Amino acid sequence: MSLEDEYRSVRHGAALSRMDHVGIVRVSGGDATEAVDAICSGDLWVRDGRMLQTLILGEQGQPVADVYVCPDDDACILMFEGITTEALSACLAQYADPELAIELEDLRPAYELISVNGPYAWEALSKWLTPDVIGLPYLSFYHFDRGTCFRGGKTGEYGYDLAIRSDQVGRAWEALLEHVSALGGGEVSLETLDLCALENGFFSVRHASAEGLTPLELQLQWRVSARKSFPGATAIEERRAKGMARRLTHFVAREGVKTGDPIRDADGPVGQVTAAAFSPGIGGVAGMALLDLSVAHPGIDAFFVPTPNADRPIRTVSSPLLFNRSLLIDPHQHTYATRDQTSDPPLWLGSLP
Amino acid sequence: MTTDLSDYVSSRVAVLDGVRRMLRDAMKLRIEPESIDPDVPLFGTGLGMDSVDAVELVVQLDAVFGLTLAGSPWVSAKLRTVNTIVDAIMELGDEP
Numbered sequence: 001m002s003l004e005d006e007y008r009s010v011r012h013g014a015a016l017s018r019m020d021h022v023g024i025v026r027v028s029g030g031d032a033t034e035a036v037d038a039i040c041s042g043d044l045w046v047r048d049g050r051m052l053q054t055l056i057l058g059e060q061g062q063p064v065a066d067v068y069v070c071p072d073d074d075a076c077i078l079m080f081e082g083i084t085t086e087a088l089s090a091c092l093a094q095y096a097d098p099e100l101a102i103e104l105e106d107l108r109p110a111y112e113l114i115s116v117n118g119p120y121a122w123e124a125l126s127k128w129l130t131p132d133v134i135g136l137p138y139l140s141f142y143h144f145d146r147g148t149c150f151r152g153g154k155t156g157e158y159g160y161d162l163a164i165r166s167d168q169v170g171r172a173w174e175a176l177l178e179h180v181s182a183l184g185g186g187e188v189s190l191e192t193l194d195l196c197a198l199e200n201g202f203f204s205v206r207h208a209s210a211e212g213l214t215p216l217e218l219q220l221q222w223r224v225s226a227r228k229s230f231p232g233a234t235a236i237e238e239r240r241a242k243g244m245a246r247r248l249t250h251f252v253a254r255e256g257v258k259t260g261d262p263i264r265d266a267d268g269p270v271g272q273v274t275a276a277a278f279s280p281g282i283g284g285v286a287g288m289a290l291l292d293l294s295v296a297h298p299g300i301d302a303f304f305v306p307t308p309n310a311d312r313p314i315r316t317v318s319s320p321l322l323f324n325r326s327l328l329i330d331p332h333q334h335t336y337a338t339r340d341q342t343s344d345p346p347l348w349l350g351s352l353p
Numbered sequence: 354m355t356t357d358l359s360d361y362v363s364s365r366v367a368v369l370d371g372v373r374r375m376l377r378d379a380m381k382l383r384i385e386p387e388s389i390d391p392d393v394p395l396f397g398t399g400l401g402m403d404s405v406d407a408v409e410l411v412v413q414l415d416a417v418f419g420l421t422l423a424g425s426p427w428v429s430a431k432l433r434t435v436n437t438i439v440d441a442i443m444e445l446g447d448e449p
Contacts, residue, residue, distance in 0.1 A: 226388070294354070
C-alpha cells in the first residue's frame, strides 16, 4: 500500500501493524509494583487490569523509555519503547532496592506484539476475538486464550495492542488482515503510525525531539510525580527552579519544512523544528517545534523557516491537530457498513498559512 | 516581537492561566496551575478526567468564561486539551 492508503486505513478504517519496536516484559514477585515504581517517573496509582502511561528518565531528566505499566495480580506487565529489555533490567538493578523480591521475564520471543488501529479497529477485534472487546475501557487490558489484549494506541483512533503467543501469531495475523481489509484497511507501517502520532501530539521517544529535553519542555509533566523520588527527578527539579526556556509547540505549513530546520520571526531565531512530515489529512506539513517559551503558543502566524529559495511560513496550532473519526463513532451504534450515515466533517478544521 | 504578537501572546497567556486555575479550583485537580501543560490531554490519559468531569467542565466553562458548549456538535473537538479550550474561549472574542 502507498503511504496515503496506509494513512486512510488508520484514519478511516482499520489498520494492522507489527510492533517489533516495542518491548514487553513481566515483572513478578511480591515486590513487583514497588520495584517498577522505583524506576518510573509517574505515580503508579493504577488498579489491576488498567494501564498507566509513564516514562523512564535518564539522570539528566531526559526520557529514555515510553512505558505502559499494567498491574496484573502480583506482577506488572511493562510495554516499552526506547530501550532494550537488557537496559530495562539494568535500570531495575540500579534503582530498585536490591532487597526486593522480583523476577523479570522477557515475554519475547514467546509472544509477539501486533496492533490494530482505526475508527473501526474495535469491529475487527470484535469479529476476531469477542464482541465483548467493545466494552474494554481505554487503558485497560485482559487476557484471552492466545494472549493479551491491551486497549491503548497512539494514533488518536481506537487502538489495540495484542501480545499473541508466537505459535498462534501467524494465524492471528492472517485472520486480522482479512478483517481489517474488509473494513477498508490493511497492513500499515511504523512510518504511518508515527505520522498519526505526530498529528495527535503523542510523544515519541524514538524521535530526536527527546534529545536533551525533559518532560517540562516536552509538555509531559502529567507523567512526572511530584511526590516521589525517581531517576532524573533531581534534574527536573533543577530545571523547574531555573525556569525552562523552550517548549514543544505544534505547527502546520504548506510545504518545504523538515526536521531540524530553524524557525525565525522578523527579528531573529525563535526555535527549531523537532519533527515534521507531510500529512494527507491536513494537505500540508504537520510538525512540532521547540520554541522560545515567550512565543510557544498556538495561533501565531509570524514565524517562518528560511530556505535559499523562499521563506516557508508556519502557523502554530493546538494539539491534537485532527478531529479524529473515532470521536464520532460509537461501537454500540455504528459499523463500517453504515459509515455513510455517520457525520463526516473534515479531519482538519483549520487552514494552512 | 511586534506589538500585535505581544498583545496576542499576553491575551492568550491570560486566558490560559484562567483555564488552569479553573481546572484546579472548580475541577479539583490536585496539581499546581503552572504544572498543567497547555497541550495535556484532558480525558483518558493526561489529566485523567472522565465523563462525569466533562459535564462539570462544560458547566464551569459557561459560568466562568461564557463559553457555551452544551449541545454543540463540536464539543468533543473543543474539549481535548487545555489549548483547545483556550482556542474556543479566544474565538468568543472574535465573534461579532
